[in-house]
Amino acid sequence: MKLFKRKKLLLVCMVVASAAALTASFIPATVPSPPVTGDIRIDTAVKRLLVRACYDCHSNETRLSWFDKLPLVSRLVTKDVTEARQHLNFSSWDSLGVADQKAALWEIYNMMDAGRMPLPAYAALHPKAKISASDLAMFRLYLDKIKAAPPDDTAKNSQILPVLQAAGNANLPAAPNGIRHMPEYRNWQVMSTTSRFDNGTMRVMYANPVAIQAIKQGGIHPWPDGAVIVKVVWQKTLDSEGNTRPGKLVNIQYMVRDAQRFKDTEGWGFARFDAPSLKPYGTVLTTQQCISCHRAVEQTGFVFDLPVQ
Amino acid sequence: MKHTTGNPQVFLLAACLLLAFCSGCSSRRIKNVTLRPFGFNDSGLKVITAWSNDRPGIMCTLYGNEAAWKYSTTAAAKHQAGELFRLVTYMQQDHVLWYGSKINGALQQVETISFTGNGGQPVVYSRVYGEAAQTGGTSRVQDTLARIGYITGQPAAVFP
Numbered sequence: 494m495k496l497f498k499r500k501k502l503l504l505v506c507m508v509v510a511s512a513a514a515l516t517a518s519f520i521p522a523t524v525p526s527p528p529v530t531g532d533i534r535i536d537t538a539v540k541r542l543l544v545r546a547c548y549d550c551h552s553n554e555t556r557l558s559w560f561d562k563l564p565l566v567s568r569l570v571t572k573d574v575t576e577a578r579q580h581l582n583f584s585s586w587d588s589l590g591v592a593d594q595k596a597a598l599w600e601i602y603n604m605m606d607a608g609r610m611p612l613p614a615y616a617a618l619h620p621k622a623k624i625s626a627s628d629l630a631m632f633r634l635y636l637d638k639i640k641a642a643p644p645d646d647t648a649k650n651s652q653i654l655p656v657l658q659a660a661g662n663a664n665l666p667a668a669p670n671g672i673r674h675m676p677e678y679r680n681w682q683v684m685s686t687t688s689r690f691d692n693g694t695m696r697v698m699y700a701n702p703v704a705i706q707a708i709k710q711g712g713i714h715p716w717p718d719g720a721v722i723v724k725v726v727w728q729k730t731l732d733s734e735g736n737t738r739p740g741k742l743v744n745i746q747y748m749v750r751d752a753q754r755f756k757d758t759e760g761w762g763f764a765r766f767d768a769p770s771l772k773p774y775g776t777v778l779t780t781q782q783c784i785s786c787h788r789a790v791e792q793t794g795f796v797f798d799l800p801v802q
Numbered sequence: 803m804k805h806t807t808g809n810p811q812v813f814l815l816a817a818c819l820l821l822a823f824c825s826g827c828s829s830r831r832i833k834n835v836t837l838r839p840f841g842f843n844d845s846g847l848k849v850i851t852a853w854s855n856d857r858p859g860i861m862c863t864l865y866g867n868e869a870a871w872k873y874s875t876t877a878a879a880k881h882q883a884g885e886l887f888r889l890v891t892y893m894q895q896d897h898v899l900w901y902g903s904k905i906n907g908a909l910q911q912v913e914t915i916s917f918t919g920n921g922g923q924p925v926v927y928s929r930v931y932g933e934a935a936q937t938g939g940t941s942r943v944q945d946t947l948a949r950i951g952y953i954t955g956q957p958a959a960v961f962p
Contacts, residue, residue, distance in 0.1 A: 599902045606901060607833070633901065640902070679961055682844050686861050688854045688894070691902025697852050697863070708837065725961060738853045739959035771962055790899050792835060797899050800838040800906055 524571050527553045531587025535598075539635050543583060546611050546622045547601070550577035553584035558619065573612075580785065592692075595639060599691040600786060602632050607789035641693030668764035669777045672749050678723040684708070685798045688729070688737055695739055698798045699723040704750075713794040715760060720750040722796060742768040748796065758784040759795050835898060841909030842890045850874045850887075851959040854904065859894045861906045864956050874958040881925075881954070885917040889953050915950055925950060 529552070533540065549555050550573060561570045578584075581597060589597065604610040606629055611622045667673045684700040700708065704720035707713050724746040727739035744767045752760035763783035765774040775782075787795040847865035851874075854861040866874060870885040895907035916926045927946045 603900055603902070607899075636902065674962070676962075679848055680846065682840075683849060683863060686852050686854070686863055686892075686906050687897060688861065688904045689902055690904070695852070695854065697849055705840075709840065711837070725959075727959060734855070735857045736853045736855050739851060742960040742962060745962050766962070768960075768962065792833065793837075793899065798897075798905065799835075799899075801835040801898055802838045 523567070524555050524557065524574050526555065527584075529553050529584040531585050533583045533586035533594075536635050538631050542624075542628050542632060543601075546605070546616075546624060546628075548583060549619070549622070550574050550611075550615070551581050551583055553578070553582065560618070573615075580782075595641075596692060598639070599636060602629070602636055604786075604789055605629060605632070609789045636691070640690045666766050666771045666773050668747075668766070668773045669775065670755075670762050670764065670780060672747050672762050672764035674745065674766050674771055675721065675723070675747070678721075681705075681723070684722065685800045687798055693729050694726050694743060695729050695737060696727070696798070697725050699725075708799065713796070715752065716750045716794045716796070718751050718753075722748040724748075724798070744768055744774070745771070755780070757781075759788070761787070761795055833898060838907070841892075842912060844888075847886070847888060849959075849961070851956050853956075854894055856894070856904075860910065861892045861894045861904070863890045863892075863906075864888070864953065865890065870954075871958070873954070874956065877957075880921050881917045883917055883920050885915075885954075887915040887954055889913045889915075913949070913953065915953060 532552075533543065535543070544552075549557070555574055557567075557570065560566060581601075586594065601610070605624045611619075611624070616622045616624075665674045665676070678699045678701070681699040681701050682705050684698040684704070686695070686697050688695045699722070701719075701721040701723075703717055704722055707717050707720055726743040726746065728741045728743055730738045730740035732738065744765050746766075747762075747764040749755070749762040749764070750760060751762060755762040758780050761784065763780045765779075766772065767774050784795065787797065790797050793799050793801075844865055847867055848871045850864045850866045850871055852861070852863045865888045867884070867886045869882055870887045872878070873881060873885055890912050891910045892906035893908045893910055894904045897903035897905040911929055911931045913927070913929045918926060927950055
């Protein structure tokens with residue numbers, strides 16, 4: 494009899510809890526509207542585009558449609574907006590350094606160009622946010638005006654190489670996620686070389702034997718475990734003949750493939766070591782920023798710098 | 803009396819259906835790409851440096867064997883027998899996947915310099931072009947001293 498009463502009590506509690514949860518889910522969530530502390534100042538046409546396509550999620554000036562305020566939907570919207578603001582918020586644009594602001598603009602363009610942003614589902618429900626070819630052309634023209642000019646000779650090669658060579662394997666720097674610097678990359682095959690006019694750097698990309706084999710055999714969907722891609726980044730220098738050359742070493746970056754270990758970032762682990770001491774960059778959470786950008790190139794297994802025809 | 807405000811749950815259902823429908827038919831642009839086959843196999847050589855030039859639209863990578871790499875990184879006064887330099891030149895192309903970058907495109911030529919004797923002489927210089935670069939054809943160039951000096955005189959980039 495006691496057992497029956499207990500079961501009954503438990504059942505009532507469960508029903509009440511479920512009803513409360515259900516009721517709560519039908520109470521619309523509210524997107525907070527903190528003050529605008531440092532709005533982006535930019536070319537008027539670009540600003541209009543950003544406001545139209547991005548501001549609802551990436552600013553404190555969110556304007557919700559009626560259906561965004563519906564129960565359940567509003568909870569999803571609130572979550573998306575909160576995450577979007579954490580990644581990039583035009584209302585606190587001034588909190589970014591000048592270099593980061595520029596980098597963000599190129600990233601925004603490329604996310605738009607890749608069709609990653611605005612999110613396809615959002616754009617479908619909010620037609621004003623859709624990006625047209627003329628929007629992209631206008632944005633590109635603006636970016637061309639702000640692209641980095643090659644600096645004067647910044648090569649300072651003297652003491653860096655011997656110091657780095659002297660470090661034994663036990664002292665190799667390791668990123669917060671455990672990825673270590675791998676000096677053996679120097680013997681790997683070059684995958685590609687790039688010259689960036691958005692940020693004034695040039696790069697040589699290496700692929701280890703596993704990665705090279707995958708590329709040659711077309712086996713990059715997905716890339717095999719053990720594939721490693723290395724990117725050495727320098728500032729550009731420009732000589733009188735118009736040659737752009739590697740100047741000051743900026744950093745070395747890694748993509749390491751391990752589908753299980755890095756399952757939260759599409760199977761890729763990311764690491765960056767900043768010159769001159771190869772100081773590991775970021776935290777374990779930094780890799781989320783990396784993959785959020787690399788998701789734009791899902792068609793190449795999340796790798797940007799593959800030479801294509 | 804007919805209700806005109808409707809049931810919120812009906813709205814919700816309609817919105818969900820609309821979302822699902824529109825997500826399926828959204829106009830996301832996915833760029834289809836075809837990987838470019840490797841035109842040059844570096845065969846274990848190390849990169850000494852790389853450069854590009856927007857005027858002719860080229861991107862170059864200078865490789866060397868251990869002896870050549872040592873020559874370039876230590877700025878040795880004289881060449882030694884066994885040094886091998888290989889300069890690979892590609893056409894430059896827009897980076898389809900990242901606006902703001904150029905990337906190496908089609909292979910244009912491969913130049914090879916071998917030092918067979920100590921002190922810088924004699925040398926063997928060969929240059930192969932385009933498709934020939936992939937098949938191993940060669941063509942001797944007589945007036946090459948300036949070119950050899952230019953290639954082997956490139957300062958090494960810093961590789962961590």
